[in-house]
Amino acid sequence: MSEITYLEAIREALFEEMERDANVFCLGEDIGAYGGAFKVTEGLMAKYGEERVIDTPISEAAIIGAAAGAAHMGMRPVCEMQFIDFISTGYDMLTNYVATARYRAMLPCPMVVRGPSGGYVRGGPFHSQNPEAAFLHTPGLKIVYPATASDAKGLLKSAIRDDDCVLYFEHKYLYRRIKEEMPSGDHLTPIGKARIAREGRDVSIITYASTVWKALEAAEQVEKEDGLSVEVVDLRTLLPMDDDAITATVKKTNRVLIVHEDTRTGGVAGEITARITENAFEWLDAPILRVTAADVPLPYSPPLEDYVLPQTSDIVLALRKLAAY
């Protein structure tokens, strides 16, 4: 079998799930005839027709709300946000309607909201966002954010089959930059389970999405230059968070660095830090450190974007600081 990209893995998941289950359908802006802004859904309409691959008006609230209504009736809609930045215009539908539906009204919402996320692509303030923290705070949603091509496929297939609403963030920097051979068969990645991306003994990096790759680069560098053994935990799912995996790596290395591309204040790293202090404080030999974006909207110009976003060198610095503590 040949290798496919992260983007192709997402597309393959959509094809497989639409083939498997007639209740699965896609809706979003420009996803049909055009194949989507990044061509994720290319070929989907040709195969499944415009009834199951719906080009919608520019209406994120309608896309999400209509998906919820169809999901109540047993359909399994997959919504595309053209850029995940636009999910904010569907925030009300997601947080007030969708997330509460099962709890308040026993209404199932088996649906996925997916879209290109993240920076490092010179996209500027409105085509680079990482909105996970805005939804981490909403009980009733699930959030996944794959870092690898096989997880991109496996998590999307699991998300489509999940009986609740899953926000599926896909990193646009990774779309065509990473390739992998897909596991054979009906490949499902479990929601709620982290992955050890690299085994190590001295320091743990807890991260997800694009910064998994920067963490791995930094780990290689400090191993070579400092002889440090760094473990990298790829969370894959942010909600529900895999506390067992987090606690296990803390107990193993006793030093923790949390890395994410999203801004710092109120970010996912803060939540992870709180959980570690609650669950494994006595296992820590050093304060928990964070490497994140600076607390500003993401600027467009390369020197500005590079300065704001976490880089491999930042992670190396943090690892050395932790090891020396």
Next chain:
Amino acid sequence: MARSGAAASSPASVTGDGARSDATSLTREQKLELYYFMRLTRSLEERLVNLYRQTKVVGGLFRSLGQEADAVGSAYALDRSKGDMLSPLIRNLGSMLVQGAKPNEIIKQYMAKGDSPTRGRELNIHYGDLERGFIGQISHLGDMVPVMAGVTLSFKMRRQNRVGLVYVGDGATSTGAFHEGINFAAVQRCPLVVIVENNGYAYSTPLRKQTAAKQLVDKAIGYGIAGEQADGNDVIATYEVTKRAVDRARSGGGVTLIELITYRRKGHAEHDNQSYVPAGEIDRWAKENDPIDRYAARLNDEGVGAPELAAIDARVQSEIDEATDEAEASPMPDPTDALVGLYADPPAVAPLWFRQGIKSAVEVHERPASWGTHDV
């Protein structure tokens, strides 16, 4: 022709295009059923007011006094045997009763009981039942329009011969969700009927501060869909105009926007003193345009005697008495049920460490007197 802007200041006498209320195919039995549902709506709300004053209703109380005809008549136009569905608004208790909601469920909801349809999670008439064909609303106005667009989209995709109906008020027509939902449904030609109940006020805000449109039915033109307007206080006219829209939707004709002109005789909720309403306006509507009085008079003209209506009234009263007794005897929820059913998987949220092994958060003696409502 009543303009919606004038609806708040004088009882409207409107019948939309062809909505002649004297021409109807409804049988005598069906007409009496309409009366029953209108009476049940009003009497049930009156019972809820009593319970509210006895502090047995935990939250706020919402009335549809004077709007019973628009709720009942429109919902009656759906075909329950075909699986038609509706999503009500806060003044559509009558619509829900037509779809099969039961008085005991409504009272239990208001009393926050553990065996209420939402197990004490949601308030008042915020609940639904897919089997019986109604989907509970949320408080964010307009949000049910996209949801019902999706429900009816599924009907279309599955080649089901079903129709959906969603209610919004005059206020919700200003929301983004209303616009996005109705536009999407229109483009997709979903079998959806959107009823705009123009009762003159959104909380305290009169229609003239809500929109510059001359009448809300005009919005249909912009969406490229059918639009009709009718007298919401004439139950037969309401039924007929909705029936046409339902038939249109079922036969592939797409979305219809119906503006029903009515009047909200009570405040937004029971606490609202309606200080913003011009003097005399409410009394005038009550005296000249009460939907139940009007309908009773019509039935009388058609040969339904007062004793027959009185018998229905008595039946309604006994049903409500029975429902009240059942609701009052119902238990409050088990506190730990609060953690159940957020997701299909996992089935329950873990209790926080300080609640582990603890069955309830607040002992009776800890409760401030101001809570007052339900020391159990």
